[in-house]
Amino acid sequence: MISIIFVALNEEACIAQTIQSLKSRLTFPHEIIVSDGHSDDRTVEIAEKYADKVVRHRGTRRQTIAQGRNAGARAATGDFLVFMDADSRIPDPDPLFTRALAQFKAHPDLVALTARLRVYPADETLADRLMFGILNFNLRLMNNLFHRGESTGEFQMMPRRAFNAVGGFREDLVTREDADMFLRLSRIGRTRLDPGMTVYHSARRAHRLGWPRLLCTWMLNTLWVLLFDHARAREWEVVR
Template sequence: MEIKFSIIMPVYNEGHRLVEAVDSLYRQTYSSYELIIVDDGSTDQETIRLIEESQDRYGWIKMIHQENRGVSSARNAGMRAVTGDYVVFLDADDRLPPNALSSMRDVLEQQAGERLDMVLSNYENIQVNHGRIIQRCLFDRSAIYDVENRDELIRLLYCNGMESGTGGCFSYEVIQKSALFFREDLNVCEDVDWFLKMFFLSKKIAAIPNFNYEYLTFGKKRIKKLERYISQTRATTYWVKNLRTYSISPASQNLLMNAFVKTYILFSIQIPEMEAREQQQAYRICSDSAWTAGKAGSSIAKVYYSMVVLLGAKAAIRILHILYAGFQRRKMII
């Protein structure tokens, strides 16, 4: 039986980039797929027109319109409409390389005797404004991971930061049985949060060395820094509280915990860049959630926690912000 992919694409006023994302699917060398475009209440007429034109042009596009509720809600609406075997997430301003679906199909068919719950791959970060391509090479060979050797996969995924399964596909059967949806109270880290939950539900995972996703960046995201910080704090707090309930080794728990806390600290030291009226609320959140970092146990987390407790959130963050800015400038010079 032919494997069918369901590609979920949330759209909000990205009409000028949407066409390229859709065309990247038209160029796929594997043709058993559907594209579910979820219009999250777009307000510009160009986006609405291009979505309708794309649907008229390609028979494999489904359309869902909803009021603006955010990217998590849009992805959830898309998942309720899936008819395929595996789900792929594609943002409206990104692309899939031509062989992305066929390379995942190949490994899924090779393991036909035992269902794979997830296929992971490498991806490229294309910085359009700067003309740079940064390859995120997580896997240098194909491998199958199960519960017994999952710690090795965690090490590959999280030794250098957070990952969200970009360029992967996910069993819809597992998603359906577990009723696994995106947290709609998150607008940052919602993909990291969902991916980790899916990861722990998966019994067998394949990793392949192909570059199966082109993540395009055009400049700063439009989400306000305060909203990003609140969302990041919520996600970090959840995982610091709950990570130890999952069946993984202490080493993997520490690795994941530290990855979350480091990301959280990086968000925290951006508070001085917020608008003045937002900083007061952000410092209050920082002070209230400092225990999150303290629970992680790493040296950097302990230093951060101690600084916030002893100096107060505002002074601690301003010092760290200055130190980090100096570190970044030094990196650029070197």
């Protein structure tokens, strides 16, 4: 079974469509889990209507994305874990997961897969196409050629045994927890970006902040993690 885990915080505007778009098209045995980070809107109410499981953060301090992902994984029962963002969509999930599972079966040393990223066609700008084209190329080089794990959080699929082997996501990282996960996984096996698999998302952070500011934020946090083993940001800014 495939466990698909969405981390959510105040996602009432998109969570229903995200879940329904998967449930209505996916015929594989699966469960959809929403790990909520203490939303103060209708996210939990909506998720409980459509998801198979809803995990709620009860703490008083805001949890990191990594904590939310790990909480979802603890509730999961599938042999494969798929971590996605609440605004990520797979237009045709059956062929994508058929392809993904075939790769895991054919390559026992494969410990994680990610996909090519695109912005929703109705919202995609020329800058989006350029920047995500560069990002996809870089991720393909890092994973497939240099064998150094690197990934964003829109789509990460891995066997549960691999997730457990590296101890899950690093909960102390405010950001870059997704890239760190793939880096650690690449030390115990192979990670890969499959260019034949495409996942769509909103690019809302790039559209709200602008690409120059977002790129600067990404680069600074990457540098801080590499140099100091923690993100520069103390808390990841919520953009909805």
